[in-house]
Amino acid sequence: MAVITPPSDDIMMKGYDPNITRRLLGFARPYLWQILVSLVLMLGGSAVIVAGPYFVKVALDDGLRAGSLPTLRWAVIAYALSVIAQWLFVYLRVYIMSRAAQSVIFDLRARLFEHLQHLSLSFFSHYSVGRIITRVINDVGVVREFLTWGLLAVARDLFTVIGIIIVMLSMNLRLSLLTFAVLPLMVGATILFRKVARDNYRKVRAAISWVNSVLAENINGVRVVQAFSRQAVNYAHYRDEVNRNNLDTNLKAARVASAYPSIIDFLGTLAAALVVWLGGAAVLGEQITPGVLVAFILYIDRFFEPIRDLSRRYDSFQSTMAGGERIFGLLDAPIEVQDAPDAIEMPAIRGEVIFDHVSFHYLDDPTPVLEDICLHVQPGETVALVGETGAGKSTLVKLISRFHDPTQGQLQIDGLDLRQVTQQSLRRQMGIVLQDPFLFSGSVAENIRFGRLEATDAEVQAAAQAVGAHEFITHLRQGYDTPVEEGGTMLSVGQRQLISFARALLADPRILILDEATSSVDTHTERIIQQALARLLQGRTAFVIAHRLSTVVNADRIVVIQDGRIVEDGKHLDLLARGGVYYELYRMGFED
Numbered sequence: 001m002a003v004i005t006p007p008s009d010d011i012m013m014k015g016y017d018p019n020i021t022r023r024l025l026g027f028a029r030p031y032l033w034q035i036l037v038s039l040v041l042m043l044g045g046s047a048v049i050v051a052g053p054y055f056v057k058v059a060l061d062d063g064l065r066a067g068s069l070p071t072l073r074w075a076v077i078a079y080a081l082s083v084i085a086q087w088l089f090v091y092l093r094v095y096i097m098s099r100a101a102q103s104v105i106f107d108l109r110a111r112l113f114e115h116l117q118h119l120s121l122s123f124f125s126h127y128s129v130g131r132i133i134t135r136v137i138n139d140v141g142v143v144r145e146f147l148t149w150g151l152l153a154v155a156r157d158l159f160t161v162i163g164i165i166i167v168m169l170s171m172n173l174r175l176s177l178l179t180f181a182v183l184p185l186m187v188g189a190t191i192l193f194r195k196v197a198r199d200n201y202r203k204v205r206a207a208i209s210w211v212n213s214v215l216a217e218n219i220n221g222v223r224v225v226q227a228f229s230r231q232a233v234n235y236a237h238y239r240d241e242v243n244r245n246n247l248d249t250n251l252k253a254a255r256v257a258s259a260y261p262s263i264i265d266f267l268g269t270l271a272a273a274l275v276v277w278l279g280g281a282a283v284l285g286e287q288i289t290p291g292v293l294v295a296f297i298l299y300i301d302r303f304f305e306p307i308r309d310l311s312r313r314y315d316s317f318q319s320t321m322a323g324g325e326r327i328f329g330l331l332d333a334p335i336e337v338q339d340a341p342d343a344i345e346m347p348a349i350r351g352e353v354i355f356d357h358v359s360f361h362y363l364d365d366p367t368p369v370l371e372d373i374c375l376h377v378q379p380g381e382t383v384a385l386v387g388e389t390g391a392g393k394s395t396l397v398k399l400i401s402r403f404h405d406p407t408q409g410q411l412q413i414d415g416l417d418l419r420q421v422t423q424q425s426l427r428r429q430m431g432i433v434l435q436d437p438f439l440f441s442g443s444v445a446e447n448i449r450f451g452r453l454e455a456t457d458a459e460v461q462a463a464a465q466a467v468g469a470h471e472f473i474t475h476l477r478q479g480y481d482t483p484v485e486e487g488g489t490m491l492s493v494g495q496r497q498l499i500s501f502a503r504a505l506l507a508d509p510r511i512l513i514l515d516e517a518t519s520s521v522d523t524h525t526e527r528i529i530q531q532a533l534a535r536l537l538q539g540r541t542a543f544v545i546a547h548r549l550s551t552v553v554n555a556d557r558i559v560v561i562q563d564g565r566i567v568e569d570g571k572h573l574d575l576l577a578r579g580g581v582y583y584e585l586y587r588m589g590f591e592d
């Protein structure tokens with residue numbers, strides 16, 4: 001197995017971009033009222049956190065020291081109520097914010113899924129399934145954690161710190177300045193941590209993306225892996241390179257993440273020791289009361305607790321920024337084929353297809369795939385496309401389906417440039433059967449009904465009977481209700497192909513594309529399919545890509561493509577008589 005390296009865009013280093021935060025908050029705008037309620041609850045919670053030690057001071061100085069039982073009772077009750085209020089504020093805030101955050105993530109995942117559905121096929125040739133799933137699941141999950149627990153927690157911690165500073169300064173300036181003396185050291189540690197952590201969390205997201213990508217590839221290709229006995233080699237590659245890289249990257253990030261809170265704890269302990277030492281001397285000298293000293297010690301703990309929490313939120317924030325970069329990188333991926341603003345609905349297709357000097361190349365590669373294609377297909381005509389692998393046959397039919405747009409020339413159906421009509425109205429009247437058809441999780445009937453959801457059970461069975469699939473379907477465990485599992489792996493290639501033919505027939509397309517649809521089936525199944533093709537192709541314009549003579553010999557026309565150009569066009573016997581490219585293909589093995 002070739003050594004796979006992390007995709008370059010996953011390890012790209014990029015400075016903090018405030019646009020990521022702005023765009024994430026843009027998804028939260030519909031739930032602004034819930035966030036505002038959470039903000040009010042957060043302010044209330046911060047207020048009672050700040051008030052708690054003050055009630056302790058009152059209890060000690062104005063209650064115990066002054067010998068006032070009512071004051072002591074009042075202070076204790078107030079402290080207990082502050083604890084209850086704090087619990088209530090936290091509970092309501094977390095509940096409301098969790099609902100808002102889950103709604104934001106729902107919208108974000110829905111937007112990602114919708115965008116993926118509209119991206120052009122060329123995008124998926126550059127991005128593996130594992131990488132895409134990582135962005136939709138893992139990266140969005142990181143954002144969810146930040147929105148649920150981190151967003152208002154940061155504001156709460158800031159308000160708490162500010163409130164504590166104000167109260168401490170009002171109680172004793174000297175002890176306050178002594179406590180704050182460690183802040184410069186804390187600022188220096190934070191700056192250093194920020195620089196190291198930012199890159200680490202980007203590498204962590206890239207590492208898990210690499211794990212998912214290799215895992216998805218090996219699961220999808222497990223049949224080939226086992227056929228060539230590559231299990232040990234693949235396992236060693238996954239364990240020693242892919243998974244080891246993920247482990248090392250996460251351990252490095254963990255070392256950095258664990259160092260910062262310990263530094264904050266040490267500085268907090270140092271500040272508390274200084275206050276106890278000098279504050280205790282002040283109490284003995286009757287410069288301050290014992291209640292002030294105890295309150296200061298409690299405030300120091302509460303002062304550094306939000307700072308410790310902010311350090312943890314910073315971890316989450318860095319991870320969110322890395323995940324946000326990748327999420328919006330996916331959302332910003334351009335949709336190459338889009339409907340024009342004034343696009344119209346495609347009328348009922350008759351089936352006339354005209355390639356008017358059409359050329360095509362991919363946006364990231366100027367090498368032409370198709371050059372100066374001129375082809376006029378009449379309604380109801382069946383055209384077989386033949387040529388060597390890589391000649392451009394599949395690209396040509398992708399242009400008909402408008403999976404790509406020509407880079408030069410014009411492609412028309414019934415006199416309308418395809419760029420003038422909506423993609424949905426075009427593809428609704430087209431059917432495609434691929435060499436390796438994909439079946440979705442669900443029953444056999446649901447897969448046949450895929451392109452025409454309103455079809456009745458009788459129509460589904462009629463379509464299956466027409467293509468010769470009804471017999472094997474009725475012998476399945478639950479007949480038409482048999483689950484096929486994802487990809488239809490429980491069925492043979494020929495059975496999946498017959499279901500795909502039934503699916504195409506039921507959709508009743510006006511233009512049909514068969515992309516090597518019979519090359520992977522056995523001879524018996526091909527005979528069944530050939531019998532069904534006459535029914536399937538009747539009255540439809542069809543483009544057939546095939547390497548078997550039996551599939552193309554009865555076509556109205558055979559178009560030979562070589563190096564992206566049409567080099568021959570005619571019927572089977574006429575092309576053989578010419579002794580040209582088609583004759584050479586036939587002589588070299590283009591036969592049953």
